Amino acid sequence: MDVSQALFERASQLIPGGVNSPVRAFRSVGGTPFFTQSAKGSRLTTVDGRELIDFVCTWGPAIHGHNPPRIHEAIAGALDKGTSFGTPNPYEVEIAELVVDMVPSLEQVRFCNSGTEATMSAIRLARGATGRPLIVKFAGCYHGHVDSLLVKAGSGALTHGHPDSAGIPAAFADQTRVLEYNDPAGLRELFAAEGDRIAGIIVEPYPANCGLILPENNFLETLREVCTEYGAVLIFDEVMTGFRVAAGGVQERSGVTPDLTAMGKIIGGGLPVGAFGGKRELMQQLAPVGPVYQAGTLSGNPLAMAAGIAALKMLRELNPYERLEAMGQKLQTAMLETAREKGLPLQVPQVGSMFAFFFAEEPVTNFPAVMASGAEKFKVLFRKALDQGVYLPPSPYETCFISTAHEDGDIDKAIEILSASLKAI
Ligand code: KE4
Numbered sequence: 001m002d003v004s005q006a007l008f009e010r011a012s013q014l015i016p017g018g019v020n021s022p023v024r025a026f027r028s029v030g031g032t033p034f035f036t037q038s039a040k041g042s043r044l045t046t047v048d049g050r051e052l053i054d055f056v057c058t059w060g061p062a063i064h065g066h067n068p069p070r071i072h073e074a075i076a077g078a079l080d081k082g083t084s085f086g087t088p089n090p091y092e093v094e095i096a097e098l099v100v101d102m103v104p105s106l107e108q109v110r111f112c113n114s115g116t117e118a119t120m121s122a123i124r125l126a127r128g129a130t131g132r133p134l135i136v137k138f139a140g141c142y143h144g145h146v147d148s149l150l151v152k153a154g155s156g157a158l159t160h161g162h163p164d165s166a167g168i169p170a171a172f173a174d175q176t177r178v179l180e181y182n183d184p185a186g187l188r189e190l191f192a193a194e195g196d197r198i199a200g201i202i203v204e205p206y207p208a209n210c211g212l213i214l215p216e217n218n219f220l221e222t223l224r225e226v227c228t229e230y231g232a233v234l235i236f237d238e239v240m241t242g243f244r245v246a247a248g249g250v251q252e253r254s255g256v257t258p259d260l261t262a263m264g265k266i267i268g269g270g271l272p273v274g275a276f277g278g279k280r281e282l283m284q285q286l287a288p289v290g291p292v293y294q295a296g297t298l299s300g301n302p303l304a305m306a307a308g309i310a311a312l313k314m315l316r317e318l319n320p321y322e323r324l325e326a327m328g329q330k331l332q333t334a335m336l337e338t339a340r341e342k343g344l345p346l347q348v349p350q351v352g353s354m355f356a357f358f359f360a361e362e363p364v365t366n367f368p369a370v371m372a373s374g375a376e377k378f379k380v381l382f383r384k385a386l387d388q389g390v391y392l393p394p395s396p397y398e399t400c401f402i403s404t405a406h407e408d409g410d411i412d413k414a415i416e417i418l419s420a421s422l423k424a425i
Contacts, residue, residue: 084303138181139180331414355402
């Protein structure tokens with residue numbers, strides 16, 4: 001028995017499913033999850049001594065690769081001063097200035113400890129500011145494990161076939177309306193019927209928790225228009241896309257300005273951080289200034305803030321987006337070429353350093369098409385790739401990530417292995 005197997009058996013006695021987050025359990029791809037001993041640059045080293053080229057990047061935060069020296073030093077420097085103060089600290093001010101400067105729509109920001117906290121707080125703020133009860137989300141989008149948003153959710157909820165989680169009272173789910181992404185007619189119909197009760201829309205501007213879907217026919221512009229028309233709050237959940245597809249996220253790439261933005265992942269530099277922000281008039285509704293309560297013992301933690309500052313400064317100084325886009329396009333082109341030669345129906349949606357695999361004849365532009373795509377084929381791809389040293393997300397309903405630490409050699413080797421894996425399907 002290998003070390004991962006032994007650890008997994010022990011973990012499974014103590015932790016439900018042996019994991020602290022369901023998608024890590026490999027349930028949808030089969031087999032026992034490997035345990036990671038260490039991570040550096042583009043590589044994970046397992047407890048069994050295997051080195052893997054990593055395209056999960058700890059689900060997005062590691063845009064600079066694992067444990068880059070600059071972030072390591074920033075955390076070490078902060079650690080010398082203590083681990084948590086429970087008071088305001090200078091790091092919070094510096095990272096707030098960075099985030100407000102980098103994200104077009106932000107005038108103010110509040111830090112918390114996860115993407116879930118960020119989205120949960122953003123929808124509470126939308127409801128508090130408008131006095132309205134309803135929130136609109138889109139099928140397949142995942143916004144963390146917020147009670148009222150675990151309705152037709154993506155990511156692990158979808159992976160495990162529970163897009164509507166147990167434990168959510170009907171009264172909560174009843175306050176959530178679920179539409180299809182890229183369906184402007186359905187959007188306008190709902191707002192015509194209930195627009196005066198809708199507090200806001202929360203959307204992954206590029207849904208990336210059901211594979212990767214991109215907006216069509218100015219869908220994001222339509223969301224903006226309808227929210228403005230009905231006085232609803234437009235919330236971009238950029239926990240994944242923020243600082244990933246551009247320094248200013250999708251709102252920089254698209255020019256569409258949300259009222260609130262939920263952030264996470266990259267802004268923690270690998271440590272637990274979430275944040276939400278937007279227009280000053282909205283953010284001033286938050287305690288201790290306004291009536292909408294939100295709080296957190298470790299919010300603004302100095303170690304996490306120091307790591308985030310280093311990660312964001314590196315993005316501003318290095319401006320890696322062109323190189324990340326080029327690596328993403330190189331992978332996409334090679335995969336599509338292999339599939340075409342083999343006559344294998346394959347779509348590889350890609351934007352910047354994000355890409356995904358859909359085994360489908362046509363481009364996948366909405367959730368029903370995601371569900372109709374070949375999840376079984378993805379399992380074969382995943383397993384073949386992992387056996388040869390490439391780690392893809394262990395679910396067909398996730399997105400792959402490339403980091404600045406991925407060298408050309410990594411990409412070439414990954415193309416060789418992924419192409420061979422596709423040929424085996
Ligand atoms: P966290 O609470 O996991 O920090 O963030 C929740 C969240 C919110 N919004 C978006 C768009 C997200 O992608 C996420 C979390 N993403 C998943 C991966 N698809 C986290 C991985 C996991 O659940 O283990």
